[in-house]
Amino acid sequence: MKKLISILALAALLSACGNSETPKTADTTTPETTAVTETAPVETVSAEAAKFATYNGEGFSFSYPENWKSVDTSQWNAPAIKAAFSDQSSSTEFADNINFTIEASASGSVDPEEFANNTANYYLQNGSAIGISEYKKTNYTNKPYKEYNAGVLEGTYTNNTGTEVVLVQYMIPSTTDLYSMTLTYAKDSYDQDEVNQIIDSLSISATLDQTPNANAAGVAVADFFNSLTPYVTSDTGVLDQTSYDFFAKHSDLFPASTAELRKNVKGLVDSNVTTRHLNKNVANYFEKFVKVSGQVIQVEEDNSLGSTFSIVLVMDDNGNYITALYPATTGDLLDGDFATVIGLPITNYSFQNVGGGFTNSTLIGASLVVAD
Known part of the structure; x- marks a missing residue:
């Protein structure tokens, strides 16, 4: 990366x-x-x-x-x-x-x-x-x-x-x-x-506002996904305003860092939404938590923003791909392991594969990434 x-x-x-x-x-x-x-x-x-x-x-x-x-x-x-x-x-x-x-x-x-x-x-x-x-x-x-x-x-x-x-x-x-x-x-x-x-x-000359922003955490989370979406998708994808607002409103869930938050996130998942639905029209699910399980094709971590974030490529049982952008470390998760991702769909995009063609994937702002 x-x-x-x-x-x-x-x-x-x-x-x-x-x-x-x-x-x-x-x-x-x-x-x-x-x-x-x-x-x-x-x-x-x-x-x-x-x-x-x-x-x-x-x-x-x-x-x-x-x-x-x-x-x-x-x-x-x-x-x-x-x-x-x-x-x-x-x-x-x-x-x-x-x-x-x-x-x-x-x-x-x-x-x-x-x-x-x-x-x-x-x-x-x-x-x-x-x-x-x-x-x-x-x-x-x-x-x-x-x-x-x-x-x-x-x-x-x-x-x-x-x-x-x-x-x-x-x-x-x-x-x-x-x-x-x-x-x-x-x-x-x-x-x-x-x-x-x-x-x-x-x-x-400007008057500088140094009053702490009550929604600073929400804005920081939303801006994290907003700024990294073009990076992950090679400038082909953007974060929709609906998604931005949702990330800002639910910033405490990204990542879900406590047992209580993880329980809350699991309860918000719409189990009817699959990768096939996301491939058809991801815009229908900008405000829905989805869950995708499968094999980890690639997992990378980056510390260049001052804290660790992860990018995890997962293939589900139907051969469909999701890319999880996760604002935390994935711990011991490695390529070839199996994992479950819970988060918000952001956009569909394609990346070049080793065969010279292109692979379709859905970028998901991950709340939770756990090894199965």
Whole structure:
């Protein structure tokens, strides 16, 4: 299974680049709206004040070294990255850089340290896929933004040119969005004072809601299935709004993690619905729990989202297939075992089989996966 790139890791795509790999803004391109300013000297800065330019984006602004240039990030298809600049004048293999992202928060959490820990864990487990190797979290500091909770994650890694890199991320969460400023320097050019000045320059015009979302758990579960449905189906399937709302309303059942919840789920199963019904028209069963038993053809687990989820391919006695997307581990379940899946049908799709043809399957958001 290919590894998912975490939403939080999008900002690291630029951070992992070497100077020769960094896309540059064409010389004929009109610069972003900026104003060159000089920062007032402070005790920790040299007598000669550093010169900065100010980038004014939609709803935010920040300062960056005036000799850094705007970077075209369109090749990464990452709309969360709202602005990026790098030191393209450097002759070294790594370009010091900064980027700013605004992305939807699936969890609704307003705890910046939670985001920082999840991000650090992602780099540890999957960083090599985006050019970040030997990542080490060196520090986390709570650093409020105005009256809002926010924090700074600091770490180091080695990029694909062999350069030792310092990675600093300032994270400001709201119940709907996560605002992140990511600064990346080669270790030899890292300047703590400059980093602090850039972080302190950040200004966000929106009013940030940090009131805990009463339905955060429901939204997180629904967003989990919504975001992974295209991934599992190779972008051929989507989660219907009816299914999204049902997952959000019954989030405590995904997964059914206690004996009482497992009993409740089993009682909700519509035993009249079979894989033949799902193959005919899955849309008729978006709000019905179904049960499918059969042989496990393939079971995979993934930790790239900060917690374990599983994808289990099962063939029933009629030779029909279901694919269970399960937000938990399957324990000791292995290929060739027999299992029962209980959950909500999401969509029908096809995948290429080893014979070169295609196999039809129904994707199910699994509440329970148990070995028979």
